[in-house]
Amino acid sequence: MASLTYTPVENVPIAHHTVYNKFHTNETRKLQFRIRQLQKLYWGLKDEEPALLEACKLDLGKSAFETYLTEVGWVLNDILFMIKNLKRFAKDEKAEDTSLMNMAMSPKIRKDPLGAVLIIGAYNFPIQLTLGPLVGAIAAGCTAVIKPSENAVNAAKIMEKIIKNSLDQNAYQVVQGGVPETTALLDCKWDLIFYTGSANVGKIISKKAAETLTPVVLELGGKNPAIITKNADPRLAARRLLWAKLMNVGQVCVSQNYILVDKEILPAFLKQLEVAFKEFQPKGAESAEDYGKVINERQWLRLKQMLDSTSGKILIGGKTNQSTLFFEPTVVQVSSPDDSLLKDESFGPLIPILPVNSLDEAVRIANKVDPTPLGLYPFGTKAEAAKILSMTRSGGASINDGFFHASIPTLEFGGVGDSGQGAYRGKASFDAFTHRRAITTTPSWVEGLLAIRYPPYTNAKLKQFRSMNDSKPNFDRNGRPTGGLVWWVLGLGSKSAAGAGGRWVLVAAIAVLAARYKDLIVN
Incomplete structure (x- = not known):
């Protein structure tokens, strides 16, 4: 059997430091950088396809058909899927079903990379279960250290070669080794740890990650x-x-x-x-x-x-x-x-x-x-x-x-309870390495509407706030329907919206609609 050169334990913190510093240059956040890295990974895999097929044959006795079907071809298609859809995945999302008042603040979700991440692969599908998560990390704008399984020696060697020859070495590093090297990796502070393997090791990783409040994605097994x-x-x-x-x-x-x-x-x-x-x-x-x-x-x-x-x-x-x-x-x-x-x-x-x-x-x-x-x-x-x-x-x-269900690369895949937590594959791979950051922008013109939030607080302000903020149920105490959107619209001029409160609601609605459609009106 081929031998695998393990990474010196003293070099493990250096690998972590390298990718950590690279992330904080903010270069990996750029969509152009992410797409280029994915493109280079694709061609790195294509160039080494024969070597990867041979590696899985040596490690697991897999036929070329099975290796291409479940490993090489899988990751290649995953990369192309991610490149095709990355701009859409990374685009800001508008908040849904918000009040008229809140609409003025343009609430949205920004997709930020989690940071420097650790990916620990498994031996049974050494390419798919190591490079598959890496595709998600690159797409999200993260930097990463990957630790292939030391049990699939030949596959680990080829993957290291691909990453060294194809990707930005300051952003993506490989650590080879067993328990000591993995322990050294877990001693570093990561922004996410992605582990595929046994439940027993998953518990060890979760316990270690909890010491530094590091989130984990665990893809484990089960008695299916x-x-x-x-x-x-x-x-x-x-x-x-x-x-x-x-x-x-x-x-x-x-x-x-x-x-x-x-x-x-x-x-x-x-x-x-x-x-x-x-x-x-x-x-x-x-x-x-x-x-x-x-x-x-x-x-x-x-x-x-x-x-x-x-x-x-x-x-x-x-x-x-x-x-x-x-x-x-x-x-x-x-x-x-x-x-x-x-x-x-x-x-x-x-x-x-x-x-x-x-x-x-x-x-x-x-x-x-x-x-x-x-x-x-x-x-x-x-x-x-x-x-x-x-x-x-x-x-x-x-x-x-x-x-x-597990053979569809674009279908979200993950465990529950003892079989794991978190999910990936397809868009879920992007989401797994992404922080959904809530953003609002408060314009100056809305200050008059915000006056009610400033002290001193009075009953009149509370009444005004209720009229601006509170949603109305479309059911009674027994769960029977009482109306819907039309019911609410017709009620704008009724007792529920009467007086100053109703006027504020109408003012807010007009202001929000004007802000939302100003570009359309101008053009």
Whole structure:
């Protein structure tokens, strides 16, 4: 295996200092700078595409097709999407549904970059899960240090080369290493930490970040359930869930961790699983050129321990080879939610199946095993899927499929509860690294309207303020509708708007409308 040159620990604060200082030059705030950096990253990836495909083959045994589909092509398209839409994303937003008085202050939201950020990648999709967040950071105007996973050695080396050769070295740095180097990074003060990986490490990062009130985005995993009702199509369920486990040898944070199957459809589902296995891997997993390997021996031993500890029955697969890190896709029928294959996230090609008597039982088990998984996969009728979604929580869900929702680069992706916090992908990547800064501008001509806010306060001023500020409900005490916009307009001249208060409202309305449409009138 190739070796990875770790960044000297004493150099970690230097990397942080470099990107921190660069951010405060304000150069990265310029849209032209952001777009140019994204363009250079795009061509850096294109130029190193063959090396990236080879790197993932060496690290994870991924085929070129799978690497391009889920890694290289993904990030390339994400960059182009961001370049195309960045000006629109970065544009100021007007406040919605504000009062006439407040409209005069032109309330808006400005999109400011959070600052210098830290991105910690993962090994299972080393390119997508490291450079994907970086695309969002660059687009938002942030500077960044990225720490690729030390477990995907070859991919980490190529990504470092791309960033050094393509991007502004004062704005974007790479730190390579393991626990000591990551600890040194966490000792620095960041404006955001973006981490993808295990929940245990996520807790460590959150605790460390809390010491300096640093916000975090955590993309974690979970014991994701698939639920197959008695009305599901067994063939489709078998093919689609098997695909989800063959992808990257099951080393996918959103792949199903276990399958709850209605006993009525269990025989048909198992039969279709066998058919799908023969179709997808006609010569077996060991001979399949597009089936990868477990990332390292430590993870392989963890999976082997889970399989050896199960009290379930192996129905399909079960072959392993420690020397080559081969682990055959393995279907196991279990009898309890407490089985070793359900107690922890497998993050591998283990496929435990637990028969259930009803949909309600399946939902109860799913909520008990993991109440906030990263993914949820209902198979059945539209009504059954709606029922499952209404009674569960999850980061995302794919109805009648295996993690398809996570395969759409422009669809917001994130966890909930123990499976993470925050989201990214598409516009959400820009938002993840952006501070929505509230801005108002108080013109001099509105001073007369603001007189009521200055002391001394009187009952007359309070009455006047109420007439200018208070919204009116369109419902009575029993929730019955009482009117709407027309009702309010007709009431301008009535008792509710009578006297000085009503006059102030009309004056404010005329002033605001004049300010808003003055350009139109002039032109």
